Amino acid sequence: MTTERIPLFCDIALAERIERVEAQLTAACSDAARRRRSDTTGFVIPIAGGVASFAEENSPFNKVAGLGFGGVPTADELGEIERAFATYDAPVQVELAHLADPDLVAVLSDRGYRLESFENVLGLALPSPVDHAPPAGIEVRRGDDELESWLEMMADTAAHPDDQGVPWHEEFPRAAYISATRDLLGAGVTRYVALRNGEMAGGANYRVRDGVAQFAGAGTAPAHRRHGVQTALLTARIVDATAAGCDVAIVTTQPGSKSQQNVQRQGFDLLYTRAVLVKQP
Incomplete structure (x- = not known):
């Protein structure tokens, strides 16, 4: 007999934990960018279990991470982060896990967000x-x-x-x-x-x-x-x-x-x- 490896199953609780630490890392890197420059450019704004971050121009940490596991953000909350990014003439990029609250897709689509790509999260x-x-x-x-x-x-x-x-x-x-x-x-x-x-x-x-x-x-x-x-x-x-x-x-x-x-x-x-x-x- 042979023993087959059982693939790792990802439930919503595991996805939430992973997305939370990803959001924490995004926020920490955004803060590190401000320390490196010794100024106050940019922001980190908590939103619905995740964070909206702007570190500096052309930074990969300019995004919304971890969204969708702390409820659906209100129109006022989304408006706040959209205005914050607009201050730097930057797009709002939301990285949304497919295990997040499904209502978010319709909310973001109604506000003019456009699907641009996908990325995969793998675990061991x-x-x-x-x-x-x-x-x-x-x-x-x-x-x-x-x-x-x-x-x-x-x-x-x-x-x-x-x-x-x-x-x-x-x-x-x-x-x-x-x-x-x-x-x-x-x-x-x-x-x-x-x-x-x-x-x-x-x-x-x-x-x-x-x-x-x-x-x-x-x-x-x-x-x-x-x-x-x-x-x-x-x-x-x-x-x-x-x-x-x-x-x-x-x-x-x-x-x-x-x-x-x-x-x-x-x-x-x-x-x-x-x-x-x-x-x-």
């Missing part, structure tokens, strides 16, 4: 049996030095995305990407570096909250792709998340992407999809 139940040994020639360590080189390498990975699957619906200038990555670190995110034959080959980020290990910002330099770098980075973070007592690890990918394929090979299951809804100022 912990503890999970993984092969701790990285592929030959690859070493993974927590990044405690070489910050500037690591940032430049990560920007290079973002500038040359894989062409498999649905592309990300938005692109960021190199300087904005580096600033946003600094803000992740300023929000308490741990960075990892992967070395292949002694050369910096890839990197990734990791954060733990409420029993959820968030795997984010993973990338491999183009010259080192298809050599197991991402597998090594995933494994290292799974080991650390298990040691930290987390019961689930999560990662967000584009549908049908190489990243999704990689994490599913490591045992991650598709939990839910987020719709990205945008209203122009």
Whole structure:
């Protein structure tokens, strides 16, 4: 007899927990951007269980995250955040989990929000049996030095995305990407570096909250792709998340992407999809 692995099931309670920590991370990164600049530009506004955030121009943290698990926002609440984004001539981007309150779709559609894209949230139940040994020639360590080189390498990975699957619906200038990555670190995110034959080959980020290990910002330099770098980075973070007592690890990918394929090979299951809804100022 063989024992088949049972896929991780995502109920509304788990989705709410994941979306809550995602909203907390968005808010923390937005606050980190203001500390980095030493000014008061931007905002973080709580709304219906989530947050509306504007960090700075071209930041990936300009969005509404975690919405739909704390009731449906009122017209006044939505109007407040729409005016806040309009102050910076920025669109309102809502990342809405399909397990959120279904009434939200009609509410947002009636206010002129337009569906632009989707992204997938995948999860791995912990503890999970993984092969701790990285592929030959690859070493993974927590990044405690070489910050500037690591940032430049990560920007290079973002500038040359894989062409498999649905592309990300938005692109960021190199300087904005580096600033946003600094803000992740300023929000308490741990960075990892992967070395292949002694050369910096890839990197990734990791954060733990409420029993959820968030795997984010993973990338491999183009010259080192298809050599197991991402597998090594995933494994290292799974080991650390298990040691930290987390019961689930999560990662967000584009549908049908190489990243999704990689994490599913490591045992991650598709939990839910987020719709990205945008209203122009």
